[in-house]
Every structure is written in C-alpha cells, then in structure tokens.
Amino acid sequence: MDNLNIGRHISGQFNEDLENVINHVMHMGGLVEKQLSDSLKAVYENDKELAQKVLASDYKINNLEVSxxxxxxxxxxxxxPAAGDLRLIMAVIKTIADLERIGDxxxxxxxxxxxxFDSKQQDLLMNLDNxxxxxxxxLQQTLDAFTRMDVDAAIELHKADKNIDRNYDALMRQLMTYMMxxxxxxxxxMSVIWSARAIERIGDRCQNVCEYIIYFVKGKVVRHTSPDDM
Amino acid sequence: MDNLNIGRHISGQFNEDLENVINHVMHMGGLVEKQLSDSLKAVYENDKELAQKVLASDYKINNLEVSxxxxxxxxxxxxxPAAGDLRLIMAVIKTIADLERIGDxxxxxxxxxxxxFDSKQQDLLMNLDNxxxxxxxxLQQTLDAFTRMDVDAAIELHKADKNIDRNYDALMRQLMTYMMxxxxxxxxxMSVIWSARAIERIGDRCQNVCEYIIYFVKGKVVRHTSPDDM
Incomplete structure (x- = not known):
C-alpha cells in the first residue's frame, strides 16, 4: 500500500479506519474474483451445481457493498477527511459499486x-472461456493495482481493455455466423451472446476501477479521456 | 424540493452550495432525457442526422458528471456536512453516475x-419504440421524484420497472422468433436487440436513482431489497 500513506495521520484511529476500509475492499474484491472464476468454470465444465452456488452467493457481495x-x-x-484522504474514500465508494456490478x-x-449444449456448440463455449x-x-491485475494504488499499472490495464473488446467483437461475429x-x-x-456481453462489461468495469486509482493518486479525473491523452 | 429542507442551514453559503448542486443535477437530467427522446425519435423516424446529433452530444453529459x-x-x-446533508451529497454523486450511463x-x-431496415422489419422498430x-x-417521473425528493413516488416507480422488464422479455421472444x-x-x-437491451438497462438505472432518493429521505439503504420488503 505504498501510495496510500495511511500511517501519516496524527490520529491513530483515523489510520485504523482507513486501513480497515481498504482491507474490506480487498476482501470484497477476492469474493468477486472467486465468483467470476467459478462462473467461468461452471460454464466450461457444464457444472450446474457450481453455477447454482454462484447464483446463491451473490448476496455476500451485495451485503459487503452496503456495509x-x-x-x-x-x-x-x-x-x-480532506484532499487525498477524501479522494481515497471517494475512490472506494465508486470502486465497490463497480465490484458489486461485476458480481451481477x-x-x-x-x-x-x-x-x-450439443457437442458442436461446445466450440463456442471454448471461445467464450478464452x-x-x-x-x-x-480483474485480478486491477485489484492488485488497487491494493498498491499503482497508477502506472492502472494506466496500462486501462489500455489493455482494448484487446478484450477486439476479442469480444471477433467472438460476436463468429456467433452471428453460427446462428445464420x-x-x-x-x-x-443467444445465451452465449449474453454471457459474452457480461464478460465484456466486466472489462469496462475494470477500466472504471483503474480510473478511480488514477483519480486517487493524481487527483485528476480521467473518465471520458482518450487513451493517448491519459 | 420540500424534502430537501435546504433553507434550514445557518450558513447562507452552504444553502447556496446545495441549491446549486441540485440545480446542476436537474440540468443534467434534462439533457439526458433529451438524449433519450432524440435517440428514440431517430430510430422511429429513421433519422440518421438526428442520430448523429445524439452521438455528438454525449460529451456534454460526461462533462457535467465530472463537474x-x-x-x-x-x-x-x-x-x-453530516447526517441528511451528507446523505444528499452521496445520493447526488451516485445519481449522476447513473445519469451519465443512461446517456451512454x-x-x-x-x-x-x-x-x-426493410418495411417488414419496421414492425420490430415500432415495438422497440413502445x-x-x-x-x-x-425516466421523466424518476427525475421528477428526485427533484422533489418524493419517497412515495420513488417506491412506486421502483416497482414500475417490473412492467418494463415484462415488455422487454416479450419483445426479446418476438425478436428471436423473427431471426429463426x-x-x-x-x-x-441483432442491432434491434442491443437497442432493446439498452432501453431495459435504462429502466434498471432509474430504479437505482429511486433507491438513492429513498436512502436520502429515509436514511436506509434499500439496494438488494425485495419490492415487498421495501
């Protein structure tokens, strides 16, 4: 947590408050990551029991967001709090909203x-899995960048979403051809399409979290900024 | 703005700050409403020029969100701020995030x-328009409820999204049959499907705004609460 500088406060209680909140976000991030990896595994291995487990566990993430x-x-x-401390709290409030939606x-x-799915359609599921x-x-790298408030990583990861979008577009074309x-x-x-869309949206939400990291460290809002200007 | 009670602060400057921020949200809401109504009109009348205007105007909403x-x-x-004032600011921060996404x-x-679209497909566009x-x-009613911080209206509107979801499901079935x-x-x-999906998502975001109204007035988080418990 290099960039967090939490230890610098005169009030020990304030330090503890900030440390706690960051720990809770990390815990929430871990749960969200597990939900995503379980859902992918459930699809790939056609494991209906695991899928039901994912559906039954979402409330934990919702509860964490509220608390x-x-x-x-x-x-x-x-x-x-003022200045950096206030920005940190704001970044947390926004990050947990995106994490909760990644859970959805x-x-x-x-x-x-x-x-x-029949055996021919299994191919589609493999591409979805990729x-x-x-x-x-x-998501893992974004959570990692958040924990360290690593602005350089955040900028790199923000750009990386472009690759996801490109692969998503290719998969969509393949799925359309298949239907035709x-x-x-x-x-x-169509159900594979909704699932691919959900995956693509998770990429966008990771981008949002990267923007909050940049906002916290640099004090600059980079939302709606082109990658080159960043 | 009955429930806002803005006039009660000892500091006249604080009153003015809160009034300004609410006015800015209302201005942003008006722009978002206009973008939605223009985009629907562009689809219904197949007005490519108006569609381009919508695409070229989104930056205004983005800028307002940041400011x-x-x-x-x-x-x-x-x-x-503490208590109700802080809740109001929090409700505003979350509301503008949803408004910005409605713009998207x-x-x-x-x-x-x-x-x-050929003439046969025009039927689909009519159902999309409905x-x-x-x-x-x-959206209009939600913005109206926000302006008045009307919690009863917010609860009713929150439930109303169910009708939208039902109509969306019916339209989806129709579109799938059409493709088959x-x-x-x-x-x-497929492009009509993405558009229907976007409309359905706007309904969900209106629900979010209703939740922020309830949070501000009642001091209670109702996210992830079933309609009956609300």
Missing part, C-alpha cells in the same frame, strides 16, 4: 451453465 | 438509427 458504503459515509462524517455479471455468466480467462486476469448457418441454434447461441 | 462530482467533493471538504445507453440506441416510450416516461424464421435478418435484428 463498506456505510463505513465510508461514517468516516466522512466523523473524520472530515458473474451471475449472468453462471446462468449459461444451466443450459445444455475471453473469460482474459477478463479474469484483467443453423437457425435452430439461435436460443442457445 | 458535479467535483462540486460534491469540494462541498464535503469545505462544509463537512441513449448513444447505443441512436446507433440503431444508422442502420437500414418499450422506449415507457422507459422515457419512467428469417436468418438473413439476423444482423439487423
């Missing part, structure tokens, strides 16, 4: 595992 | 207007 949000509001009211997207992915693994790695060649497959291919 | 967000952080640092969804809808008008009304009957139509029907 961390509450924690942040209490810190603002009690400690009246993982649920959507898990739902695909509840369907049945996209999913790339996004899972992006075999219209009976449309319902099951 | 209101900044305004809120400055109010927290300078005025150290309007862009996605406008993109459909750039495609060409869904779009219902969501536009929901005429596989050559898949690329253009």
């Amino acid at each position: 961390i949000d509450d924690e942040c509001t209490r810190i603002i009211a009690k400690r009246q 997207e993982a649920e959507k992915i898990a739902q695909v595992a509840l369907e049945s 996209l999913g693994r790339a996004v899972l790695q992006l 060649e075999d219209p009976r497959s449309i319902p099951s291919v | 209101i967000d900044d305004e809120c952080t400055r109010i927290i640092a300078k005025r150290q 969804e309007a862009e996605k809808i406008a993109q459909v207007a750039l495609e060409s 869904l779009g008008r219902a969501v536009l009304q929901l 009957e005429d596989p050559r139509s898949i690329p253009s029907v």
Whole structure:
C-alpha cells in the first residue's frame, strides 16, 4: 500500500479506519474474483451445481457493498477527511459499486451453465472461456493495482481493455455466423451472446476501477479521456 | 424540493452550495432525457442526422458528471456536512453516475438509427419504440421524484420497472422468433436487440436513482431489497 500513506495521520484511529476500509475492499474484491472464476468454470465444465452456488452467493457481495458504503459515509462524517484522504474514500465508494456490478455479471455468466449444449456448440463455449480467462486476469491485475494504488499499472490495464473488446467483437461475429448457418441454434447461441456481453462489461468495469486509482493518486479525473491523452 | 429542507442551514453559503448542486443535477437530467427522446425519435423516424446529433452530444453529459462530482467533493471538504446533508451529497454523486450511463445507453440506441431496415422489419422498430416510450416516461417521473425528493413516488416507480422488464422479455421472444424464421435478418435484428437491451438497462438505472432518493429521505439503504420488503 505504498501510495496510500495511511500511517501519516496524527490520529491513530483515523489510520485504523482507513486501513480497515481498504482491507474490506480487498476482501470484497477476492469474493468477486472467486465468483467470476467459478462462473467461468461452471460454464466450461457444464457444472450446474457450481453455477447454482454462484447464483446463491451473490448476496455476500451485495451485503459487503452496503456495509463498506456505510463505513465510508461514517468516516466522512466523523473524520472530515480532506484532499487525498477524501479522494481515497471517494475512490472506494465508486470502486465497490463497480465490484458489486461485476458480481451481477458473474451471475449472468453462471446462468449459461444451466443450459445444455450439443457437442458442436461446445466450440463456442471454448471461445467464450478464452475471453473469460482474459477478463479474469484483467480483474485480478486491477485489484492488485488497487491494493498498491499503482497508477502506472492502472494506466496500462486501462489500455489493455482494448484487446478484450477486439476479442469480444471477433467472438460476436463468429456467433452471428453460427446462428445464420443453423437457425435452430439461435436460443442457445443467444445465451452465449449474453454471457459474452457480461464478460465484456466486466472489462469496462475494470477500466472504471483503474480510473478511480488514477483519480486517487493524481487527483485528476480521467473518465471520458482518450487513451493517448491519459 | 420540500424534502430537501435546504433553507434550514445557518450558513447562507452552504444553502447556496446545495441549491446549486441540485440545480446542476436537474440540468443534467434534462439533457439526458433529451438524449433519450432524440435517440428514440431517430430510430422511429429513421433519422440518421438526428442520430448523429445524439452521438455528438454525449460529451456534454460526461462533462457535467465530472463537474458535479467535483462540486460534491469540494462541498464535503469545505462544509463537512453530516447526517441528511451528507446523505444528499452521496445520493447526488451516485445519481449522476447513473445519469451519465443512461446517456451512454441513449448513444447505443441512436446507433440503431444508422442502420437500414426493410418495411417488414419496421414492425420490430415500432415495438422497440413502445418499450422506449415507457422507459422515457419512467425516466421523466424518476427525475421528477428526485427533484422533489418524493419517497412515495420513488417506491412506486421502483416497482414500475417490473412492467418494463415484462415488455422487454416479450419483445426479446418476438425478436428471436423473427431471426429463426428469417436468418438473413439476423444482423439487423441483432442491432434491434442491443437497442432493446439498452432501453431495459435504462429502466434498471432509474430504479437505482429511486433507491438513492429513498436512502436520502429515509436514511436506509434499500439496494438488494425485495419490492415487498421495501
């Protein structure tokens, strides 16, 4: 947590508050990562039991979002943070909102595992899995950058989402062709499409978290900024 | 702004800060509403010029989000609000994030207007338009509830999203059947599907704003709460 500089506060209690909130975000991030990796595994191995487990576990992430949000509001009211401390709290509030939504997207992915696919359609699931693994790695690296408040990593990861988008577009073209060649497959291919969309959205949400890291460290809002200007 | 009670602060400057920020949110809401209604009109009338205008105007909403967000952080640092005032600022910060994303969804809808549809497919666009008008009304009512911080309206509107979801599901089934009957139509029907999805997402984001209204007035987080418990 180099960039966090939490130890510098005169009030030991304030240090503890900030350390706690960051630890809770890391715990939440770990849960979200597990939900995503379980949902991908459930789809790839067509493991309906694991998919049900993912669907039944989302409430934990929701509860964490509410409690961390509450924690942040209490810190603002009690400690009246300014400058970097306030930016940190703001970055946390926004990050947990995106993490919670990544949890929702993982649920959507898990739902695909509840369907049945014939052997030919298994190929589509393999390509979906490749996209999913790339996004899972992006999420892991983003959470890692958040923990260290590593602005250089955040900028690199922000750019990396472009590759995900490119692979997503290629997969979409493949899925469309598949439907056109075999219209009976449309319902099951559509569920793969929703799942691919959910994966792509997770990439966008990782980008958001990278923007909050940059905001905290640099004090600059980079949302809606082109990659080159960043 | 009955529930806002802005006039009660001893500091006249604080009153002015809060009034300004609410006015800016209302201005942003007005722009978002206009973007949505223009994008629906562009699709319905196949008006490519209007669609381009929507795509070219999104930056205004983005800029407003950044500036209101900044305004809120400055109010927290300078005025150290507590209790209801702090909840109001928090509700604003979250609301503008959802409004900005509604703007993004309007862009996605406008993109459909750039495609060409044959006369048979025009039927699909009409059903899309019905869904779009219902969501536009929901957005207008949600912004209205926000302006008055009307918690009863917020609870009713939160429930109303269910109707949107039902109509969305019906439209999706219709679009899937359409693709299965005429596989050559898949690329253009898919663009209608993305647009319908964007409309449905706007309904969800209106629900979020209703939750922030309830949070501000009641001091209670109702996210992830079932409609009956609300």
